[in-house]
Amino acid sequence: MKAAHYWHCFVGIQTREWLRFWQQRTRFASALVRPLLWLVVFAAGFRAVLGISIIPPYQTYITYETYIAPGLCGMIILFNSMQGALSMVYDRELGSMRVLLMSPLPRPFLLVTKLLAMGVVSVGQVYVFLLLALLVDVEPPLWGYLAVLPALILASLMLGALGLLIATWIKQLENFAGVMNFVIFPMFFMSSALYPLWRMNEASPWLYWICQFNPFTHAVEAIRFSLYLEWNPMAFGITAGVTVVLSLLATAGFRPQRTKILGTSKPA
Amino acid sequence: MTIEARNISFRYGDKPVLKEVSFALTSGRFHALLGPNGAGKSTLFGLLTRLLALQQGELLLASQSLKKQPSEAMRQIGVVFQQNALDLDLTVRQNLLYHAALHGLSRKEARTRGDRELARFELLERANDPVRKLNGGHRRRVEIARALLHEPSLLLLDEPTVGLDVASRRALNDHVRTLCDEAGLTVLWATHLIEEVRQEDRVLILHQGQLLADGSGQAICEAEGTRDLAETFHTLTGAGYP
Numbered sequence: 066m067k068a069a070h071y072w073h074c075f076v077g078i079q080t081r082e083w084l085r086f087w088q089q090r091t092r093f094a095s096a097l098v099r100p101l102l103w104l105v106v107f108a109a110g111f112r113a114v115l116g117i118s119i120i121p122p123y124q125t126y127i128t129y130e131t132y133i134a135p136g137l138c139g140m141i142i143l144f145n146s147m148q149g150a151l152s153m154v155y156d157r158e159l160g161s162m163r164v165l166l167m168s169p170l171p172r173p174f175l176l177v178t179k180l181l182a183m184g185v186v187s188v189g190q191v192y193v194f195l196l197l198a199l200l201v202d203v204e205p206p207l208w209g210y211l212a213v214l215p216a217l218i219l220a221s222l223m224l225g226a227l228g229l230l231i232a233t234w235i236k237q238l239e240n241f242a243g244v245m246n247f248v249i250f251p252m253f254f255m256s257s258a259l260y261p262l263w264r265m266n267e268a269s270p271w272l273y274w275i276c277q278f279n280p281f282t283h284a285v286e287a288i289r290f291s292l293y294l295e296w297n298p299m300a301f302g303i304t305a306g307v308t309v310v311l312s313l314l315a316t317a318g319f320r321p322q323r324t325k326i327l328g329t330s331k332p333a
Numbered sequence: 334m335t336i337e338a339r340n341i342s343f344r345y346g347d348k349p350v351l352k353e354v355s356f357a358l359t360s361g362r363f364h365a366l367l368g369p370n371g372a373g374k375s376t377l378f379g380l381l382t383r384l385l386a387l388q389q390g391e392l393l394l395a396s397q398s399l400k401k402q403p404s405e406a407m408r409q410i411g412v413v414f415q416q417n418a419l420d421l422d423l424t425v426r427q428n429l430l431y432h433a434a435l436h437g438l439s440r441k442e443a444r445t446r447g448d449r450e451l452a453r454f455e456l457l458e459r460a461n462d463p464v465r466k467l468n469g470g471h472r473r474r475v476e477i478a479r480a481l482l483h484e485p486s487l488l489l490l491d492e493p494t495v496g497l498d499v500a501s502r503r504a505l506n507d508h509v510r511t512l513c514d515e516a517g518l519t520v521l522w523a524t525h526l527i528e529e530v531r532q533e534d535r536v537l538i539l540h541q542g543q544l545l546a547d548g549s550g551q552a553i554c555e556a557e558g559t560r561d562l563a564e565t566f567h568t569l570t571g572a573g574y575p
Binding site: 076 | 379382383384385386403404405406407408410412414416417418419420422423427430431432433434435436437438439440
């Protein structure tokens with residue numbers, strides 16, 4: 066297969082994802098309600114309780130809304146990537162997965178391209194969310210919107226690969242509710258999305274270490290720092306490293322017979 | 334192009350689904366894979382399309398192991414799955430373009446081939462309609478058009494007429510036979526409906542994971558001492574007459 070074949074395939078998968086996004090735009094818009102509720106309602110309530118001191122990348126005292134906005138960007142990606150990866154294996158996308166896997170191109174390439182295409186759609190949602198966040202005075206520097214793009218794409222690929230890995234190998238978490246309780250919520254709450262980790266360290270050192278080992282924490286920090294035009298090599302490095310490892314594991318270990326892609330729930 | 338199965342066995346956990354199945358398809362012919370529900374047809378298709386990994390035996394594509402050349406195999410094989418695999422929200426053309434892209438075709442080439450296939454299936458005027466608006470028979474035709482887009486030499490159809498009325502079933506069956514005659518396509522048509530199989534077809538009868546008969550319909554009937562395929566099918570599998 067030549068490079069041109071890979072390119073046409075890549076473009077085709079991206080195009081299809083955007084076409085689906087456009088067809089289901091109301092569903093995607095409703096997915097923004099959750100992070101907006103957190104930003105407008107939860108943050109307003111918590112602002113009084115939780116004081117944020119000056120911590121990098123911020124140069125001054127910030128509102129709680131400003132603090133959690135990058136975390137909520139991570140949350141949008143977390144929910145979308147998990148739901149997207151699960152749908153590849155379990156429900157909505159079964160037919161299209163069969164078609165995808167009939168391609169003569171290597172499966173790891175197809176799967177990563179698919180995860181990336183779903184990720185790009187989530188990134189589009191994140192930008193809409195950031196625009197709406199301007200209404201509650203979350204105003205990162207203008208170039209920050211561009212600088213954050215690699216971190217957003219990396220985070221979406223990392224979480225998509227994690228979702229695919231879980232969906233392929235852990236039979237017990239066969240539906241979204243299971244993944245929400247055992248993966249999404251723990252990852253989200255045990256991260257720096259809602260509170261700075263030094264606060265967590267004061268409350269419980271062992272929880273602090275769990276948060277430090279949570280790759281989602283580093284994805285959120287990579288988003289936070291790049292949104293404010295600061296370079297955080299550790300957050301970026303860990304997110305990139307975990308993305309590579311998870312993508313390799315998820316695609317190399319992917320076996321259609323471990324999923325419902327054939328339209329059967331028989332065990333492998 | 335031919336495909337050959339040698340001693341294929343497959344099990345889901347402890348349950349054997351295919352037992353020592355061997356056959357070789359003849360290039361450019363229509364083959365009917367006949368078997369009641371649960372005979373193992375879809376599993377066999379899963380193996381031929383690499384959705385299932387081979388556990389035992391060997392699959393050869395033009396005398397080469399399919400395992401060693403998966404890319405070439407996928408280029409040569411067109412598939413119509415039992416369940417709908419079209420994106421209902423997208424248009425007919427968008428579905429075709431997506432499939433073509435997966436096979437590395439440029440957009441221009443894909444459009445030309447897509448329109449050619451749609452014209453062949455008398456669906457060109459529906460190209461911009463969402464698939465959701467098409468009836469079952471037309472959706473199936475789109476799936477076959479899609480399967481032919483990358484110009485495969487082997488077409489696999491897994492119970493393609495499920496859910497269609499009698500007239501649509503017959504039309505689809507006739508259409509694929511014409512393709513087989515005109516384009517020299519090798520066809521493997523899985524079904525549990527005896528009326529979709531003709532006496533002159535090459536017939537493979539699969540039952541409970543075992544290949545019970547393999548030959549022309551005529552030859553099988555003679556060997557079994559039966560009047561027609563329906564009776565043969567009933568004798569071999571215990572399945573009722575349709």
